[in-house]
Amino acid sequence: MNMNIMKVDYTTKIPNNVNLAEDRQVLKALEGWHPGYIDWWHDMGPDGFQQSMVYLRTAYSVDPRGWAKFDYVKMPDYRWGILLAPEEENRTIPFGEHYGEPAWQEVPGEYRAMLRRLIVIQGDTEPASVEQQRHLGKTAPSLYDMRNLFQVNVEEGRHLWAMVYLLQKYFGRDGREEADELLRRRSGDADSPRMLGAFNEKTPDWLSFFMFTYFTDRDGKMQLHSLAQSGFDPLSRTCRFMLTEEAHHMFVGETGITRVVQRTCDAMRAAGIDDPTDVAKVRALGVIDLPTIQKKLNLHYTLSLDLFGSEVSTNAANAFNAGIKGRYHETQIQDDHQLKNSTYPVLKLVDGEIKRVDEPALTALNMRLRDDYTQDCVKGLLRWNKVISTAGYDYKLALPHTAFHRAIGEFKDVHASPEGVLIDDATWAKRRDDWLPSKSDGDFIASLMNPVTEIGEFAPWISPPKVGIDNKPGDFEYVKIET
Ligand SMILES: [Fe+2]
Numbered sequence: 001m002n003m004n005i006m007k008v009d010y011t012t013k014i015p016n017n018v019n020l021a022e023d024r025q026v027l028k029a030l031e032g033w034h035p036g037y038i039d040w041w042h043d044m045g046p047d048g049f050q051q052s053m054v055y056l057r058t059a060y061s062v063d064p065r066g067w068a069k070f071d072y073v074k075m076p077d078y079r080w081g082i083l084l085a086p087e088e089e090n091r092t093i094p095f096g097e098h099y100g101e102p103a104w105q106e107v108p109g110e111y112r113a114m115l116r117r118l119i120v121i122q123g124d125t126e127p128a129s130v131e132q133q134r135h136l137g138k139t140a141p142s143l144y145d146m147r148n149l150f151q152v153n154v155e156e157g158r159h160l161w162a163m164v165y166l167l168q169k170y171f172g173r174d175g176r177e178e179a180d181e182l183l184r185r186r187s188g189d190a191d192s193p194r195m196l197g198a199f200n201e202k203t204p205d206w207l208s209f210f211m212f213t214y215f216t217d218r219d220g221k222m223q224l225h226s227l228a229q230s231g232f233d234p235l236s237r238t239c240r241f242m243l244t245e246e247a248h249h250m251f252v253g254e255t256g257i258t259r260v261v262q263r264t265c266d267a268m269r270a271a272g273i274d275d276p277t278d279v280a281k282v283r284a285l286g287v288i289d290l291p292t293i294q295k296k297l298n299l300h301y302t303l304s305l306d307l308f309g310s311e312v313s314t315n316a317a318n319a320f321n322a323g324i325k326g327r328y329h330e331t332q333i334q335d336d337h338q339l340k341n342s343t344y345p346v347l348k349l350v351d352g353e354i355k356r357v358d359e360p361a362l363t364a365l366n367m368r369l370r371d372d373y374t375q376d377c378v379k380g381l382l383r384w385n386k387v388i389s390t391a392g393y394d395y396k397l398a399l400p401h402t403a404f405h406r407a408i409g410e411f412k413d414v415h416a417s418p419e420g421v422l423i424d425d426a427t428w429a430k431r432r433d434d435w436l437p438s439k440s441d442g443d444f445i446a447s448l449m450n451p452v453t454e455i456g457e458f459a460p461w462i463s464p465p466k467v468g469i470d471n472k473p474g475d476f477e478y479v480k481i482e483t
């Protein structure tokens, strides 16, 4: 069994390691869904380049020691498959009221609605980001970056397949209906938008794309980690394999921002600029100034914080009690895994002041996951700030305070500065453009977004990567563009 699951069956139309060949009903449902997916990909997937050969990785195994193969593929021919991480023998539910009981292989009736909802929400984010990024191929700063964009896109497509498989296999007719709805909603659509705010925002340029893959894909990472703990074993195994792919998405974001910061610092040094906040002077060099990078960071980080939901949430408590959604690294935490008597500090608005208040740990699970997320975000900032300080500049990128620019949770009705000082509406209106990308910031960045498609060349606002994908040399043709 364990040997079988490592290998992916490519003989069926839908590659899989879940023995679809013998699961006729689910195979039929998935084959019925497939044409609609391909239509969606053509309508809402990458704009252009569908006939180009792209150097992509495809999963051929779920063995963590070697699971991907790289080769040239036309995106519509990508083999989107259903891949679950190997079953852990005798796995037990690691938290909640069912702590220690055998993990479920079928959906427990009492938690059916809750599980379906969580799977649909996760599933909805996957195609949404593809829709948000669909126009970016046309302004890619290099073939290397274009390839990374398309890799992220096809894998988000596969993540949609992963959630649709769960819906179709375990949720009968309403699962099939939800699967169809996932292809019907559209990012940013007035009538049927995607389910979560950040997934209806625009990704107007490549700096936004890097910020998105760094900050918003990382929210995805945290959600997948907590679902990977689930007592519903098929969900756990699905999410565990998705995390393997997700790491590359955040790599694209982290190194992308590093390369932008690097290029800016190099250009400032070469031009003898001492003050990195002299925006006009820096922009005249055709690179993105650090204060604008900070504004983009402020925007994408706070949109991503909103994805964690309200700090205090009975839904989160219920999902934990039920054994459906655990904590980040649940099995490594030393406690009762039931949170019967523990508390967790939550930042709240109390009498007009931001205060730390102890809440029952059970209802504060969103806050806890968000704190784990913030800690995870810090790593990139350290790296980017290292680039800046190594270049000799006294400037630090920083994460804004969690009260800043929020649309969900405790601070949604107040304004705060990035430092976390509460301010009135007038001050906010006056300062907003100092803290978040303004129209003119966006116009400036847009003016730099000129495509570079010569092999081994890079747009002047971004440094080349240190190493190629799959260890390819600098002059590797990552995308063979058909003209
Ligand atoms: Fe994903």
Ligand SMILES: [Fe+2]
Pocket (backbone or CB within 6 Å): 156, 217, 220, 246, 249
């Ligand atoms: Fe992702």
